[in-house]
Amino acid sequence: MPATAQNLRDLHTLHQRARALRDRLSSGPRTLAARQAAQAARQAELDASRKTLQDAKVRVQKLEHTLKAIESKIDDLKVKLNQVKKNDEYKALQNQIAHDNNARSKAEEDILVALEDVETRTAEIARQEADFKRTAAEVAALQQQLESQSAQHKDQLRELETAIKEAETAIPEVHRDHYRRIVARYGADALAACEDNSCHGCYTAVTPQMINELMNGEAQIFCLSCGRLLYLTEPNAVLTQRTAK
Ligand SMILES: [Zn+2]
Structure with a gap:
């Protein structure tokens, strides 16, 4: 999980x-x-x-x-x-x-x-x-x-x-090394909110597939551009936006 x-x-x-x-x-x-x-x-x-x-x-x-x-x-x-x-x-x-x-x-x-x-x-x-x-x-x-x-x-x-x-124990073992590397690189901001369909660490757009995965909560998603560990700002925030479209 x-x-x-x-x-x-x-x-x-x-x-x-x-x-x-x-x-x-x-x-x-x-x-x-x-x-x-x-x-x-x-x-x-x-x-x-x-x-x-x-x-x-x-x-x-x-x-x-x-x-x-x-x-x-x-x-x-x-x-x-x-x-x-x-x-x-x-x-x-x-x-x-x-x-x-x-x-x-x-x-x-x-x-x-x-x-x-x-x-x-x-x-x-x-x-x-x-x-x-x-x-x-x-x-x-x-x-x-x-x-x-x-x-x-x-x-x-x-x-x-x-x-x-x-x-940190919530992060699956398989992703820990990657997580350590981004912490070493970005410090406190190794994690980033995914807001308005983009990574708040580097402001690069996140793919619709990644947003789906974030909402489904079935995979750990890292920004393809900066590597930060992404999370949704508030439950259903992205879902609401998507529904509105
Ligand atoms: Zn990023």
């Missing part, structure tokens, strides 16, 4: 449910890996920002050091200015002091710019850190969700695989 249309419809459904579960089981880890990679990139970005902030702070310290050196030099020059007697020496010192005053102004301006830079970078890092914390929590939640779902889906898949093996 060949497998009935109902046997084959059920088997096809089981295959499709198993495929959907396998897809979910493989897509979850891929999504997680992508999120983890993005998180690692954020960490690297944050590390780089912290390093740049550190450099900016060192720059402020160096500029402050330079400013102090200029100021003490100016103080020394002012002491000397009070001690010199010759006019040309006095003028030379005055020129030097004027020059150093310019240098001091320049250093003060540089310090202000550098401090502003530190402030901007500090704010940016705070933003990055908040962002990092939020996304890290999201990645952890996703991982936890996938782990619990994965165990559940694996159980369901094992149950489906058992059900498929059981449902």
Whole structure:
């Protein structure tokens, strides 16, 4: 006895449910890996920002050091200015002091710019850190969700695989090898509905004789074009259409 249309419809459904579960089981880890990679990139970005902030702070310290050196030099020059007697020496010192005053102004301006830079970078890092914390929590939640779902889906898949093996026993021994080959080739869609007189796997017309055989349920019918195991969608569906003609 060949497998009935109902046997084959059920088997096809089981295959499709198993495929959907396998897809979910493989897509979850891929999504997680992508999120983890993005998180690692954020960490690297944050590390780089912290390093740049550190450099900016060192720059402020160096500029402050330079400013102090200029100021003490100016103080020394002012002491000397009070001690010199010759006019040309006095003028030379005055020129030097004027020059150093310019240098001091320049250093003060540089310090202000550098401090502003530190402030901007500090704010940016705070933003990055908040962002990092939020996304890290999201990645952890996703991982936890996938782990619990994965165990559940694996159980369901094992149950489906058992059900498929059981449902496959409806296919007569003589057709099993052919069935295995088409499963290896088409996976979950190794079976196809025969609808509107054509195979729903490849949309090639099915001969009237094959449709008769499908309705009579006396033979196992495979599509002549793609080799899929055919079944009628609903009992009497084709019969009704044929009667209407
Ligand atoms: Zn076909």
